Amino acid sequence: MAGRRYVYGFGVRDTEVVEEWLYSYPKGRRRILFERTRMALTYGATLSGERTAVERTIRIGDEEFVLPADAESAGTKTWLNLVTSALNSLMSGSSLWVDEIDVSLHPLLTAKLLTLFQNPELNPLGAP
Incomplete structure (x- = not known):
């Protein structure tokens, strides 16, 4: 991380974060680490590590269901x-x-x- 510029940003409405992003700038050129619009999350090609999907947990009575956001x-x-x-x-x-x-x-x-x-x-x- 030393010496490399990173930019994190987000867009909000009154009740929610509607978008967010993280970029790095190795050698002065923008590299996408991740971008999210509503529940759609995209990772850059150079991001390493575990990539997890955004999920929503829904509780109905005593039962709990996990639904991937892209399945909604x-x-x-x-x-x-x-x-x-x-x-x-x-x-x-x-x-x-x-x-x-x-x-x-x-x-x-x-x-x-x-x-x-x-x-x-x-x-x-x-x-x-």
């Missing part, structure tokens, strides 16, 4: 990102704006999301 459907990824934002809105009483919610989210999940905002026990601050 677009709808599952949309739901998990959207419900996180919805919970933040419910806790703060702020609005949640969603564009084209029907494109990659199942209609039953869309309906469930709306019931969260309609339930006064779950939405005590009156988030619209």
Whole structure:
């Protein structure tokens, strides 16, 4: 590591890290060590060591399931990102704006999301 320049960066939204990267600059040229956009992780060719996949642990009752991030459907990824934002809105009483919610989210999940905002026990601050 001595004498070699490294650059680490990340991009964030209010509730999540949406991208991150690590580069080294041997001999002044950029070398990708890793890049991540949402849950998609890519390693550079020169990175050595164990490469592990990003996984999500899901608990349903007493059972726990491990799901590799690349095995999740677009709808599952949309739901998990959207419900996180919805919970933040419910806790703060702020609005949640969603564009084209029907494109990659199942209609039953869309309906469930709306019931969260309609339930006064779950939405005590009156988030619209």
